[in-house]
Amino acid sequence: MASETRDTARPSAPGGVSFSLSDPTVRAVFYQVLVVGIVIAVGWFLIHNTLDNLSKRSIATGFGFLDREASFGIGESLIDYHPRDSYGRAFLVGVLNTLKVSIIGVVLATVLGTLIGVARLSSNWLIAKLASTYVEIVRNIPPLLQLFFWYALVSESMPPVRQALNPIPGVFLSQRGLFVPVPSADPVWGTMGFALAIAVIAVIFLRRWAKARQERTGQPFPVGSASLGLLIGLPLIAYIAGGAPTALDVPKLQGFNFVGGVVITPEFFAILVGLVVYTAAFIAEVVRSGILAVNWGQTEAARALGIDSGKTLRLVVLPQALRVIVPPLTSQYLNLTKNSSLALAIGYPDLVSIANTTLNQTGQAIEGVAMIMGTYLVISLGISIFMNWYNKRIALVER
Amino acid sequence: MKSGILAAAAAAVVFGAVTGAQAGPTLDAVKGRGFVQCGVNAGLPGFGNPDSSGNWTGLDVDYCRAVAVALFNDPNKVKFTPLSAQQRFPAIQSGEVDLLSRNTTVTLTRDTSVGLNFAPVTYYDGQGFMVNKKLGVKSAKELNGATVCVQAGTTTELNLADYFRTNNMSYNPVVIESNDEVNAAYFAGRCDVLTTDASGLAGTRAGVAPVPDDHLILPEIISKEPLAPAVRHGDDQWFDVVKWTVYATIQAEEMGITSKNVDEFVNSKNPEIQRILGTSPGMGKALGLDEKWAYNIIKTMGNYGEIFERNVGTKTPLKLERGLNALWTNGGLQYAMPIR
Numbered sequence: 189m190a191s192e193t194r195d196t197a198r199p200s201a202p203g204g205v206s207f208s209l210s211d212p213t214v215r216a217v218f219y220q221v222l223v224v225g226i227v228i229a230v231g232w233f234l235i236h237n238t239l240d241n242l243s244k245r246s247i248a249t250g251f252g253f254l255d256r257e258a259s260f261g262i263g264e265s266l267i268d269y270h271p272r273d274s275y276g277r278a279f280l281v282g283v284l285n286t287l288k289v290s291i292i293g294v295v296l297a298t299v300l301g302t303l304i305g306v307a308r309l310s311s312n313w314l315i316a317k318l319a320s321t322y323v324e325i326v327r328n329i330p331p332l333l334q335l336f337f338w339y340a341l342v343s344e345s346m347p348p349v350r351q352a353l354n355p356i357p358g359v360f361l362s363q364r365g366l367f368v369p370v371p372s373a374d375p376v377w378g379t380m381g382f383a384l385a386i387a388v389i390a391v392i393f394l395r396r397w398a399k400a401r402q403e404r405t406g407q408p409f410p411v412g413s414a415s416l417g418l419l420i421g422l423p424l425i426a427y428i429a430g431g432a433p434t435a436l437d438v439p440k441l442q443g444f445n446f447v448g449g450v451v452i453t454p455e456f457f458a459i460l461v462g463l464v465v466y467t468a469a470f471i472a473e474v475v476r477s478g479i480l481a482v483n484w485g486q487t488e489a490a491r492a493l494g495i496d497s498g499k500t501l502r503l504v505v506l507p508q509a510l511r512v513i514v515p516p517l518t519s520q521y522l523n524l525t526k527n528s529s530l531a532l533a534i535g536y537p538d539l540v541s542i543a544n545t546t547l548n549q550t551g552q553a554i555e556g557v558a559m560i561m562g563t564y565l566v567i568s569l570g571i572s573i574f575m576n577w578y579n580k581r582i583a584l585v586e587r
Numbered sequence: 588m589k590s591g592i593l594a595a596a597a598a599a600v601v602f603g604a605v606t607g608a609q610a611g612p613t614l615d616a617v618k619g620r621g622f623v624q625c626g627v628n629a630g631l632p633g634f635g636n637p638d639s640s641g642n643w644t645g646l647d648v649d650y651c652r653a654v655a656v657a658l659f660n661d662p663n664k665v666k667f668t669p670l671s672a673q674q675r676f677p678a679i680q681s682g683e684v685d686l687l688s689r690n691t692t693v694t695l696t697r698d699t700s701v702g703l704n705f706a707p708v709t710y711y712d713g714q715g716f717m718v719n720k721k722l723g724v725k726s727a728k729e730l731n732g733a734t735v736c737v738q739a740g741t742t743t744e745l746n747l748a749d750y751f752r753t754n755n756m757s758y759n760p761v762v763i764e765s766n767d768e769v770n771a772a773y774f775a776g777r778c779d780v781l782t783t784d785a786s787g788l789a790g791t792r793a794g795v796a797p798v799p800d801d802h803l804i805l806p807e808i809i810s811k812e813p814l815a816p817a818v819r820h821g822d823d824q825w826f827d828v829v830k831w832t833v834y835a836t837i838q839a840e841e842m843g844i845t846s847k848n849v850d851e852f853v854n855s856k857n858p859e860i861q862r863i864l865g866t867s868p869g870m871g872k873a874l875g876l877d878e879k880w881a882y883n884i885i886k887t888m889g890n891y892g893e894i895f896e897r898n899v900g901t902k903t904p905l906k907l908e909r910g911l912n913a914l915w916t917n918g919g920l921q922y923a924m925p926i927r
Contacts, residue, residue: 551701
C-alpha cells in the first residue's frame with residue numbers, strides 16, 4: 189500500500205505521465221487487457237451480428253428442434269430408431285455410427301499399419317518393396333477418391349441380391365452387403381458378458397500379485413497363459429452352465445432383401461476399408477520411425493545379457509519405440525475419426541450425414557454445424573486424453 | 588468436403604459480411620453488380636444441367652435467365668452456382684446467391700423458419716418411384732422391405748418415410764449427398780427403388796439410365812411437390828421482381844403472346860396487352876424495372892408454354908405432358924395474377 193502511494197506521487201513531478209508504456213509491468217498488463225478486450229468485443233460482435241441477421245431473415249434459432257419428430261429414415265443404426273423418433277435421437281444414431289466406424293477403424297488401422305511398418309523394415313526385398321509401394325500409393329491419393337473406389341468396387345463387382353454368393357452355408361454376399369448368421373437371442377450371452385467382466389478384473393489382480401511376488405522372491409509367474417485361461421475359461425463355463433444354446437439367426441432371402449442375421453452394408457464396408465487402408469499407410473511410417481529410433485546397441489546389449497529375443501522386443505525395444513510412436517499415432521487416430529465425415533459422399537449415415545439432413549429440414553445451419561463441431565471436439569479430446577494418459581504411462585522414467 | 592460449403596455459408600451468416608446482411612436492396616445490388624447470382628441444380632436434365640458445350644439449360648435455368656432479361660435485357664447476365672440439395676438453403680440464406688431456382692418444393696417450414704419467400708410455382712410435381720422392370724413390381728404398395736436410394740436433404744426423404752409408415756411397410760434407405768452418386772448407386776443395383784420427383788425420375792431415366800426402357804416409373808404419386816424459385820425473406824422489392832417475372836410468362840401464354848409473334852402485339856389496342864408489353868407505361872416503374880421488362884422476357888425466353896416445351900415437354904427426352912402445369916383455362920393449375 190505504502191509503495192503505491194509513493195508510485196502515484198512520484199511521476200506527478202516532471203513528466204506528468206503516470207502511465208508509461210516503457211514500464212514493462214504496465215506494458216504487460218496493458219497489452220493483456222487490450223487483447224482480452226478485443227477478443228470479447230469480436231465475440232460479442234459475432235454473436236450479436238448473427239442473431240441480428242437471423243432475426244432479420246426470420247430464420248429460427250435455438251435447439252428446440254431437437255425434440256421435434258425427425259420423420260426421415262436412417263439406413264443402419266446401433267439403437268432402435270424409427271422415423272417417428274426425434275431429431276435428437278437421430279443425431280445420437282449418427283454419433284454412434286461415427287463412433288462405431290472410428291473405433292473399429294482405429295483398431296484395424298493400428299494392426300495393419302504395424303504389420304506394414306514392420307514389413308518395410310524386413311530384410312526380405314520383396315516384402316519391403318511391396319510395403320513401400322503400398323505406403324507411397326495409398327497416402328498420395330485423396331481419401332475421398334479411395335472411398336468412391338471401394339464403394340464402386342462393392343456395388344459394381346458383387347452380384348445382385350437374388351443371385352447372392354453363398355460361400356459358407358448361412359453367409360450371403362451381394363450388392364446389399366455381407367449377411368452373416370448370429371446366435372439367436374438368449375439370456376446366456378448376458379451371463380457370458382458378466383463372466384468376462386469378472387475374468388478381466390481377476391486378471392488385473394493376478395498381474396499385480398505376480399509382479400509383487402516376483403519382486404519379493406524373484407520367481408516369475410506365467411501370467412500370460414493364466415490370464416488367457418481366465419479370459420476364455422470363465423465365459424466358457426458360463427456358456428456351458430447356461431445350456432450351451434446353438435440356435436442361429438440365419439439370414440433368409442425374403443421379398444426384396446435378406447432378413448435376419450447381421451449385415452455389413454456396402455456403405456459401412458467402404459468407409460471402414462477406405463479409412464483403414466488410408467490411415468494404415470501413415471501409421472506404418474510412424475511405426476517404422478519408432479522402431480528405427482531405438483539404437484541397435486540396445487538390442488545387442490540385451491542379447492549380451494542373455495535375454496531372449498521375445499523379451500528383448502517386449503521389455504527393451506518396444507518401450508523405447510512406443511515413446512516415439514504414440515504422439516504421432518494419436519494424430520492419426522484423430523485424422524481417422526475426422527475423415528469418417530467423408531461418409532456422407534457414399535451414404536453411410538454418420539453424424540455429419542444425419543446432422544446435415546437435420547439442418548436441411550429445419551434450416552438451422554448454425555446450430556447443426558455447431559453440434560457437428562462440438563461432437564467432433566468431444567470425441568477428439570477423448571482420444572487425446574486417453575492417448576496422453578497412455579503416453580505418460582509408457583514415458584521413459586529416468587532414474 | 589461438401590459440408591465445407593455449408594460451414595462457409597453458416598460462417599457467412601455469422602460474419603454477416605455479404606450482401607445478405609442487407610434487408611432490402613437486393614435489386615440495387617444486382618443492378619450495380621451487372622448480373623444475377625442464381626443457384627441451380629448441378630445435374631438434373633430438363634431443369635438445371637449444363638449441356639455438352641457447358642451452357643446451362645433447363646426450366647429452372649430459364650427462369651434465372653428470365654430474371655436477368657427483366658433487369659438487363661440479356662439472358663447471359665447470370666452467374667450460375669450449382670448447388671446440392673443440402674447446400675442450397677445456406678447458399679441463399681447467406682447471400683451467396685440472389686435467387687434459388689433449383690427444383691425446390693414450397694413448404695411451410697421453408698417459408699418460415701428457413702427464411703425463404705417463394706415465387707409462383709413453375710412446375711407442379713409429385714414424388715414417384717422408379718424400379719427396374721426385372722423386379723416385376725407394378726405398384727408402390729408392393730415395395731415392403733425394399734432398399735430405396737434417395738438424395739440427402741430433400742422433402743423426398745421425408746415423404747418416403749411418411750409413405751411407408753402410412754402403408755405399414757418397412758424400407759431400407761440409402762441416403763447419399765450428390766444426385767450423381769444416388770443415380771449411380773441405383774443403376775449399379777445397390778437399391779431396388781429410386782425415388783425423387785416424378786419429373787426428376789423422367790429426366791434421370793432419359794439422361795442417365797444405360798437402357799431407359801429397363802426402368803419403370805410406378806403409377807403412384809405420393810406427394811405434392813410444387814417447385815418454385817425462392818428468394819430471401821425480408822426483401823419485398825426483389826421478391827416482387829422474381830414473382831412477376833414468372834407471372835409475365837404465364838400471362839403471355841394465356842394471351843397467346845409468344846417469342847415469335849410478340850412484335851405483332853406491340854401495336855395492339857387491347858389495354859391488357861398494352862400494360863404487359865409496356866406500351867402503356869406504369870408496370871415496369873412499379874417494379875423498379877424498364878417498361879419493356881415483360882416484352883423482353885417474352886421476346887428472349889418465350890412464354891411459359893414455350894419454356895416448358897423447350898426443356899421438359901413431349902418433344903424432349905423427358906417427354907412430360909403438361910398435366911397440372913397446363914393453364915387454368917385448359918384444366919391445369921397455372922394461373923397468373925392480373926398485371927395491372
